[in-house]
Amino acid sequence: MAIEVRIPTILRTYTGGEKAVDGKGETLEDLFADLDTRHDGLRARLVGDDGSLQRFVNVYLNDEDVRFLGGIATPVSDGDVVTILPAVAGG
C-alpha cells in the first residue's frame, strides 16, 4: 500500500504526464519530500521557502482541505488519497 497523489495538468511535467503517482511518508511534508526524489522539482511547486504550503496551491487529504487539518504537518497513512489542485484566483 502507498499514498496516491493526484497531480493536476499544470504539474504533470514533473511526473512524465502521469495523472497520479504513489508516495510514502508519515506527514504531507514527508510525502512531498519522497515524491521529490523521483519527481525532481515538484516539491518546490507545493511548498514555499518558509516550509509551509504555497498560498495558491490547494491540497486535499481524501475529502478535506489540509489547510483545515494540519497544513504541511498533516499526518497521512497508506491508502490515503492526496489531491493537488492549483487555486483558481486572480485580481
Add this chain to the structure above:
Amino acid sequence: MLELSKDVYDAIVAHARRDHPDEACGVVAGPAGSDKPERFIEMTNAERSPTFYRFDSMEQFQVWKEMDARDEEPVVIYHSHTATEAYPSRTDISLATEPGAHYVLVSTREPDTVEFRSFRIVDGEVTEEEIALV
C-alpha cells in the same frame, strides 16, 4: 476563437452584475478535448472582494471531481472586474494555471455597457481572441 452560446454568455453577464461590486467567478465545463463550453457553473468567490477572487477550495474540489467523473474540463474560466477594464490584471496573469482554458473577463464598471472579452494566458503571455456567439 471562443465559441459560446448566447445562454452561457447571458448567464456569465448576469452573475457578474448580481455580485457587483464584488468580483464574480466561475467556470463553463465541456467535454474534454472538445473546446465546447456547455455546462455553466457559478463558483463562490471565497474572497468576496471588489479587487480579488479565489474559488472556494472545497467547492472547487467538488466541481473538479464532478468534471473528472464526466470526462469534462474547464473550457472557460471567467471572472469580473468591477472598476477596471475587462483585461487580465498582473495577478490574473501570474496565477493563471490552465493553459488550455479560455479566460473570460467581464467588466461591470459601466451599468449600461457590457465589456466581455476572452484571452489565452500561457506562460505569462496574454493573447486576446475573438468571441463568436453560436
